[in-house]
Amino acid sequence: MNDLRELYEEVILDHNRNPRNFGRRPPECNRAAHGHNPLCGDQVEVSMTLRDGVIEDIAFDGEGCAISTASASMMTQALKGRTGKEARSLFDAMHAVLVEEAEPDHDRLGKLAALLGVKDFPMRVKCATLPWHTMEAALEGRDAPVTTE
Amino acid sequence: MRTDDTAAFDVEAVRADFPALDQEVNGHPLAYLDNGATSQKPRAVIEALRDYYERDNSNVHRGVHTLSERATAAYEGTREKVRSFLNAPSEREIVFARGTTEAINLVANGFVRPRLREGDEIVISHMEHHSNIVPWQMLRDELGAKLRVVPIDDDGALDLDAYLAMLGPRTRFVSMTHVANSLGTVNPVREIVEAAHAVGAQVLLDSAQAVPHLAVDVQALDCDFLAFSAHKVLGPTGIGALYGRMEHLESMVPWQGGGDMILAVTFEKATWNAVPYRFEAGTPNIADTIAMGVGLDYLREIGLDRVAAWEHDLLAYADERVRAIPGVRIFGDAPEKSSILSFVIEGVHAHDVGTILDSEGVAVRTGHHCTMPVMARFDVPAMARASLAFYNTRGDIDALARGIEKVRDVFRLNR
Ligand SMILES: Cc1ncc(COP(=O)(O)O)c(C=O)c1O
Numbered sequence: 371m372n373d374l375r376e377l378y379e380e381v382i383l384d385h386n387r388n389p390r391n392f393g394r395r396p397p398e399c400n401r402a403a404h405g406h407n408p409l410c411g412d413q414v415e416v417s418m419t420l421r422d423g424v425i426e427d428i429a430f431d432g433e434g435c436a437i438s439t440a441s442a443s444m445m446t447q448a449l450k451g452r453t454g455k456e457a458r459s460l461f462d463a464m465h466a467v468l469v470e471e472a473e474p475d476h477d478r479l480g481k482l483a484a485l486l487g488v489k490d491f492p493m494r495v496k497c498a499t500l501p502w503h504t505m506e507a508a509l510e511g512r513d514a515p516v517t518t519e
Numbered sequence: 520m521r522t523d524d525t526a527a528f529d530v531e532a533v534r535a536d537f538p539a540l541d542q543e544v545n546g547h548p549l550a551y552l553d554n555g556a557t558s559q560k561p562r563a564v565i566e567a568l569r570d571y572y573e574r575d576n577s578n579v580h581r582g583v584h585t586l587s588e589r590a591t592a593a594y595e596g597t598r599e600k601v602r603s604f605l606n607a608p609s610e611r612e613i614v615f616a617r618g619t620t621e622a623i624n625l626v627a628n629g630f631v632r633p634r635l636r637e638g639d640e641i642v643i644s645h646m647e648h649h650s651n652i653v654p655w656q657m658l659r660d661e662l663g664a665k666l667r668v669v670p671i672d673d674d675g676a677l678d679l680d681a682y683l684a685m686l687g688p689r690t691r692f693v694s695m696t697h698v699a700n701s702l703g704t705v706n707p708v709r710e711i712v713e714a715a716h717a718v719g720a721q722v723l724l725d726s727a728q729a730v731p732h733l734a735v736d737v738q739a740l741d742c743d744f745l746a747f748s749a750h751k752v753l754g755p756t757g758i759g760a761l762y763g764r765m766e767h768l769e770s771m772v773p774w775q776g777g778g779d780m781i782l783a784v785t786f787e788k789a790t791w792n793a794v795p796y797r798f799e800a801g802t803p804n805i806a807d808t809i810a811m812g813v814g815l816d817y818l819r820e821i822g823l824d825r826v827a828a829w830e831h832d833l834l835a836y837a838d839e840r841v842r843a844i845p846g847v848r849i850f851g852d853a854p855e856k857s858s859i860l861s862f863v864i865e866g867v868h869a870h871d872v873g874t875i876l877d878s879e880g881v882a883v884r885t886g887h888h889c890t891m892p893v894m895a896r897f898d899v900p901a902m903a904r905a906s907l908a909f910y911n912t913r914g915d916i917d918a919l920a921r922g923i924e925k926v927r928d929v930f931r932l933n934r
Contacts, residue, residue, distance in 0.1 A: 374874075374875060374878050374929060375929075378871075378875075378929050378930070383930060383931065387866075397657075409886065410869075410885065410886045410901060410902050411886060411887050411891075411894070411900045412870070412900075413900075432867065433900045434778070434870075435868035436867070436868060436871045436872035436930075437870075437871070439868075459827045484917050486649075491874060493874070494870070497870065501723060
């Protein structure tokens with residue numbers, strides 16, 4: 371059996387119980403995008419204040435499972451103060467492990483490594499990646515909602 | 520397995536007929552509690568598919584050779600099996616379709632569309648599957664009709680008074696679920712039909728979740744149409760049937776043209792074939808149709824009375840076991856219920872519940888169950904649903920209860 375304890379690590383449960391940067395939009399928010407997983411009904415909105423290519427503030431809202439909530443919460447912590455380019459590259463690093471089965475680069479991923487347990491649960495990988503796809507859409511100023519399908 | 524009417528229900532003998540039940544999932548014996556999505560198949564159904572392709576494979580209604588004759592006899596023989604299963608007056612009132620969804624769309628387009636005028640009303644309920652909502656919305660939007668939705672109460676029961684009050688001279692058609700797939704509510708379909716007829720409207724019953732669990736008699740129900748899918752009642756996917764009263768089917772135009780649905784074709788015109796062939800354009804799903812009949816035979820041999828009694832007892836046991844766990848909220852408490860237990864665990868999303876139950880070998884459905892209005896009605900994004908079949912045991916329910924305890928454990932809710 372794929373290890374449930376690895377999927378639901380203490381950090382994940384903590385972020386699920388007390389999501390950070392949640393339920394609000396940054397005061398001077400100028401980018402936002404909406405993500406939806408039609409299979410399970412998960413909804414997420416990622417909003418940010420982007421100035422001179424730097425994510426000055428970022429937050430999320432919505433309703434989702436523990437994996438998507440924790441992923442969104444940890445993502446906002448990891449991306450605050452980073453450039454859009456760095457954000458994309460971090461997403462690439464996550465995506466490589468979760469979807470393309472690459473070996474994780476722990477130096478780059480830092481705390482986000484706690485999310486990697488989901489790679490053994492193929493049905494749940496989209497839960498973890500949805501907030502990141504949505505973040506990317508917000509960065510690019512795309513209006514159409516992001517879906518996992 | 521064979522049973523006579525007086526014999527006790529031997530669940531182990533039944534289980535031995537279902538190869539898929541005999542497996543371990545994630546190191547635990549499979550507890551398959553997702554029968555509302557699709558049932559497992561008895562060996563007889565699986566063998567019918569193989570036998571057909573190994574012996575009788577050929578096209579139906581077309582050849583004079585022996586194989587075609589055999590295939591046609593088995594295919595048409597299934598019409599008689601479905602007729603008798605639903606107690607329809609004539610086998611010509613049985614139309615094969617890809618499933619409930621296609622059957623509903625056929626009625627919407629072949630029967631209701633030509634009769635619908637601007638301002639006419641179609642009545643459905645708040646507990647419908649999306650397949651009994653969307654086809655009517657499409658007609659509404661195109662033809663300027665109205666869609667009226669009968670509310671449900673906090674127990675998930677239909678508000679019958681509201682339904683009766685909704686009916687009137689503008690009511691053109693009523694399409695209602697027989698058993699609700701996310702709440703288990705058994706609707707008072709006999710009353711629903713009678714009241715609709717009193718105002719001159721016709722009724723379709725979506726019996727996808729009824730046919731596997733209770734004896735259905737279209738003459739006793741007096742419904743105009745009734746749809747079901749084979750895959751929820753022991754048969755293969757991609758096939759199902761529509762019962763339609765002969766006078767209605769006779770009045771309907773085909774909605775797909777092609778081979779088999781015509782008597783004669785010139786470039787000036789085509790003469791339509793008789794009912795029900797008029798609605799079955801093209802080479803049909805022969806093997807799966809035949810296997811559907813074998814599944815219905817199997818169920819009939821066990822006996823729907825016996826099935827209903829067993830499942831009733833099991834549902835009561837499941838309700839008691841699951842309700843006793845702290846933090847669990849059950850949805851659907853209608854006085855008449857069948858085979859379905861939907862719930863949420865406070866503080867845990869249904870999707871996480873599904874993953875953890877799966878790690879214990881317990882298969883349930885999680886999500887909105889194609890009933891997003893029901894989720895909105897009860898103000899939850901998703902539910903977990905255990906749905907029973909006659910081959911389930913108390914052991915399966917115990918595994919479910921253990922699984923829910925494990926969810927509480929993983930999410931640290933037990934301290
Ligand atoms: C009540 C109800 N109606 C309709 C359907 C649609 O059936 P199918 O997808 O087989 O067409 C289902 C099954 O999902 C159902 O439960």
